[in-house]
Amino acid sequence: QGKTGETYNIGGHNEWKNIDLIKLLCNIMDKKLNREPGTSEKLITYVKDRAGHDKRYAIDATKLKNELGWEPSLQFEEGLEKTVDWYLENEEWLINVTSGEYQNYYEKQYHQR
Numbered sequence: 001q002g003k004t005g006e007t008y009n010i011g012g013h014n015e016w017k018n019i020d021l022i023k024l025l026c027n028i029m030d031k032k033l034n035r036e037p038g039t040s041e042k043l044i045t046y047v048k049d050r051a052g053h054d055k056r057y058a059i060d061a062t063k064l065k066n067e068l069g070w071e072p073s074l075q076f077e078e079g080l081e082k083t084v085d086w087y088l089e090n091e092e093w094l095i096n097v098t099s100g101e102y103q104n105y106y107e108k109q110y111h112q113r
Helices: 020-033 061-067 076-089 089-096 100-110
Strands: 016-017 056-058
Touching: 016 020, 076 089, 076 100
Parallel strands: none
Antiparallel strands: 016 056
16 A cells, blocks of 8 residues: 555556657557558647647656556556547547537647647
8 A cells, every 4th residue: 555645656667759659549540440551640730839848758657666566457558459449439428528618628728739
């Protein structure tokens, strides 16, 4: 059990550049939707980065492993594929979260990019 007041980062002991992650996601989507490989990747549009934009994300989960013995139960790619499956199986939820105020937020954040 973790210690009260401590913070533990949960990660998979790997690091991805944002563009590499998006390309992996595109490949998964093409496979899941029976598209020609490369179809989704052609839809990538490069935009001006927002202020403070991160080029990559690196989570150090060493403390979690050392203190609590935690290890990821899946490889990153498998977990991403399972996440895609969940979204594809929960279309109604996806429609709800991409409409209304949630959509307004994204329009406000990215309308000039």
